[in-house]
Amino acid sequence: MISIKDVAKHAGVAISTVSKVLNNYPNISEATRKKVNAAVEELNFVPNSVAAALSSKNAGRVALMIDLNVTTQAIDEMAMRYISGAITKAMELNLDVITLFVFMFQDKTTEELIRYLQSQSITGIIIYGVTEDNQVLQELIASEKFKCVVVDGEHVSENTSSVTIDQREAQYEVAKVLVEETSAKKVLYIGGDENSYVTRTRLEGMERLVREKKLELNRKNGDFVEGKAKEIALKYGNEADIIVCASDLMAVGAKAAMKELKIERPICGFDGIALMGYAGHGIYTIRQNFAEISARAMEELQRLMTGASGKMIEVEYSLIKN
């Protein structure tokens, strides 16, 4: 492997000088900068990021912490979009990335997790899909030992940022379209799981609409699970005019229920996953650009890792009809 040492020799300068131009240090003459860059080109030198990570504590490696349920395929789509979005952006930013799944740390304590991350020279973490009852992850964030970006969360601190779409507004919008189109009065709202940021905020959006339109709201939690949503819809769907679901997958469940009951109830979903192309037709939903959200999270993490302090970031979404 060709190393910084070879470049130094080739350019006729010291190793440390090469390192400095590579890392854009100040106080380097234009002349030597040119010499070095030429040598880099000629030798096709690619810096060894492992060595960099070892020697410098701010040549950060970042970990993707995926807490999504890996058992339903709809979630796979979100996870893949998140992962590829993050990794692509990381490559652009020259950041090292490792991918981790929360289920791999099920029986580990917070301290063990922290030690593991440190042993990997991780300095930044992006967390996807945390729920508020996940002790370990919450403690990990609270420990402030790493720079963290929480996707779909509301953590903000010196070392922590969050990125998400405006869940309240999005839920409000999609439900509003359906309500106005159908002149519905009674709505069955199937929310996500308890203890999650998105469930709470989407519900708030729904409640705002309920107030504005003076609707009658029946609210149940389907835990983002198709089967549960179906059960709920079977039980309460008949007495509702429309069914508003906090996820596309649950919308599919609700639709299946309607079919079983042999009744028609307009439904809307949330997320904009491809599955809807197969299982749901003509239903309104909120399209989230998962890859972009994730890319933004990576950018924000880089900002944090270079000393900036945390903030809240909102990404655009769109209302679509499948």
Next chain:
Amino acid sequence: MISIKDVAKHAGVAISTVSKVLNNYPNISEATRKKVNAAVEELNFVPNSVAAALSSKNAGRVALMIDLNVTTQAIDEMAMRYISGAITKAMELNLDVITLFVFMFQDKTTEELIRYLQSQSITGIIIYGVTEDNQVLQELIASEKFKCVVVDGEHVSENTSSVTIDQREAQYEVAKVLVEETSAKKVLYIGGDENSYVTRTRLEGMERLVREKKLELNRKNGDFVEGKAKEIALKYGNEADIIVCASDLMAVGAKAAMKELKIERPICGFDGIALMGYAGHGIYTIRQNFAEISARAMEELQRLMTGASGKMIEVEYSLIKN
């Protein structure tokens, strides 16, 4: 961070001794082994894998090279299963993993890719979804600069293994069930993309059945794309008794075509993805355990990285009805 040095001090031995017990070297007395392990426990020591990767050329880091099309959601499911299977096993085996997508290297030459991998101290690679016309990847494998495991390939050499299911037999089996159940004579076979191992071998399985059952075969390639399969089925479905598809996604397309033509033709698929639970009912398919295939690939890679030479590995599959 607590390091091997601290452990050495705590145990009252030399650093190298600690390293040796950590890496299961021979010629270590039971006494010191115990001492060291005790110290490791007490200090909650976790070896820094970055340092290990830097210093040793066989403390290998492995790269997952995903060449699956990241645009269709059915493929997301496979990719996620592959990724999580590999990463989980890697953690078990104490291997470092980074995830890469082939599209990230679109405009790169083989040499550039190789240099990038080397700069990451990668010594082993698992490749998912390569086609034979992907020059760069083929050259990467042929370069023999890394230990490679190809999922669904047939590369075997000193440094290369392949792992897959018995595609021929699987295709034969699933098609046979359908043929026998329907007493079909004319079959439309919608294969995958040209230049891929699975397309070729599945076709061989189909051809065997054709010979044995003296069927009339109409064979087209749907490139594993739902839409293309639909077109093909629209065109040729009517004159066939059954439609055998080389993937579930294409089976969904074929089914949509039948619906459009308002005719009934038994269909079978391949892969066993969850999407079929939504879009296809009661159709036969081959269930591949993607996570297990990937885990096996990781095990095999570890074998290669510790000096073993390449071989072909076959993983079990099952015939199911959705």
Next chain:
DNA sequence: TTGTAGGCGTTATCAT
């Protein structure tokens, strides 16, 4: 069986 010391490829601190 155990310890000493050099090296892996960078970064970072000092001199110069």
Next chain:
DNA sequence: ATGATAACGCCTACAA
């Protein structure tokens, strides 16, 4: 502005 040189944490001959 540039160059030695000591870390970073671990592995591995080689020596003892």
